[in-house]
Amino acid sequence: MRAITWHGKNDMRCDTVPDPKIEDGRDAIIKVSSCAICGSDLHIMDGMIPGMERGDIVGHECMGEVVEVGKDNKKLKVGDRVVIPFTISCGECFFCQKGFFSGCERSNRNAKTAEKLWGHSPAGLFGYSHILGGYAGGQAEYVRVPYADVGHIKVPDGMTDEQALFLSDIFPTGYMGAEFCNIQGGETIAIWGCGPVGQMAIRSAFLLGAERVIAIDTVPERLAMARAAGAITLDFHDVDVYDAIQELTKGRGADACIDAVGTEADGTASFDSVIDRIKVATFMGTDRPHVLRQAIHCCRNFGVVSIIGVYGGLLDKIPFGSAINRGLTFRMAQTPVQHYMPILLERIQKGEIDPSFVITHTASLEEGPDLYKTFRDKKDGCIKVVLKP
Structure with missing residues (x-):
């Protein structure tokens, strides 16, 4: 065959x-x-x-x-x-x-x-x-x-x-990512990655009752598909994602954040992503968790970080102090x-x-x-x- x-x-x-x-x-x-x-x-x-x-x-x-x-x-x-x-x-x-x-x-x-x-x-x-x-x-x-x-x-x-x-x-994975967000109705959900899983997560969040979905990517076709579903889109090459989400949520942060990117985050404009790339290239690290770091910072106090992107090994420089001091909940799974x-x-x-x-x-x-x-x-x-x- x-x-x-x-x-x-x-x-x-x-x-x-x-x-x-x-x-x-x-x-x-x-x-x-x-x-x-x-x-x-x-x-x-x-x-x-x-x-x-x-x-x-x-x-x-x-x-x-x-x-x-x-x-x-x-x-x-x-x-x-x-x-x-x-x-x-x-x-x-x-x-x-x-x-x-x-x-x-x-x-x-x-x-x-x-x-x-x-x-x-x-x-x-x-x-x-x-x-x-x-x-x-x-x-x-x-x-x-x-x-x-x-x-x-x-x-x-x-x-x-x-x-x-x-x-x-991809449909169960995107749906699970939205379900992890504990959507009760009226929430703002931020989703990093508008690839196939991210697209399913966007639509699933709306199906489960989210009021707003903020979709983050840089590929025009992906952003257009996200907008067609009703999402607010952010091109991470054009805006500071943290500042934009703060403005959209009046300084509170997103109710839940979904990492639908995983180990190979782009983040070309960020210093931490450059360091990640160097570590992976020199076998000093296994993953590039720029998106996960950003999702933690963009999530409101006592919000949820839902992780459905693939990670394989050990992650560096995760702002765990932010997570514990602000009461974040992490949900993740294959x-x-x-x-x-x-x-x-x-x-x-x-x-x-x-x-x-x-x-x-x-x-x-x-x-x-x-x-x-x-x-x-x-x-x-x-x-x-x-x-x-």
Whole structure:
């Protein structure tokens, strides 16, 4: 089969690789009808994610048709059309039973490695390094799905791939980021990053009752998409973000701040971001948390900082004194997608949101490596890429 594979920093390829096979009775094999390039995939391309090996199949947003089912899987049958959550979860362990599917105790085949890095292991993920299980990803013609009897969601008749696909990751992630903000109605929510996850967070914040959303980015197409959703937009190259939010909130600060950027924050005009870049380049640091620092400073007293951007290691110079002295609450997680999928499917069916609004490019797998670069370099108005194997 054909699949997108990683061969080192900035080296993504469309290769011919072996077809997946059933390895466990609860498995299923999915013929992929649609998959997508996620912003967190760019961290892999940029060499920011440890534990990658040359030839690894990438991708964790996918859906398609069941073509083979393991003998113990009673929930799926050949011909079912399903969306696959990016978190791999057994459905039976302590965390899965509590709905914390991204903390699954069984699905990471390399849990001991993750424990050395983070203290405890999260769930295994599709296409996202051997630290998180080394599972082949979904940017491929076929994908093996472990524990396929847990968490998948069947796509209703009449719903397009484009409407359903993002239930696999970016819609639940953006919605979770907004839900973390404890929106009761009438709040001002500031969101850093107007990429695909940020766009979902903007719309989710409004769905949950926010009165105002302030969206921060610098890419014109992303800012235009945010304005189309009703957000107030700030270009961080043109304004001082802290001063602008202070003015908009009469000096109080945003009720909650969402970091939808993560480890590779731009922040080119800031001194702290320059230092971050030097540390990463000289292997003295692992992440560039400029946005997180700014979100803390822009959040009102006793507000919430919601973190949904990807971070991988240790963060420097976080203003924790500001957070503790002003009573901030931090909420963050790899998204327990299985928890959110049915909730958000219902919202789509009711017509409250159509997640396909974010798609700007549709292409074949063979065009995928070039579109990784287009997406990363923010060219051609690229906000979200969907691939059709």
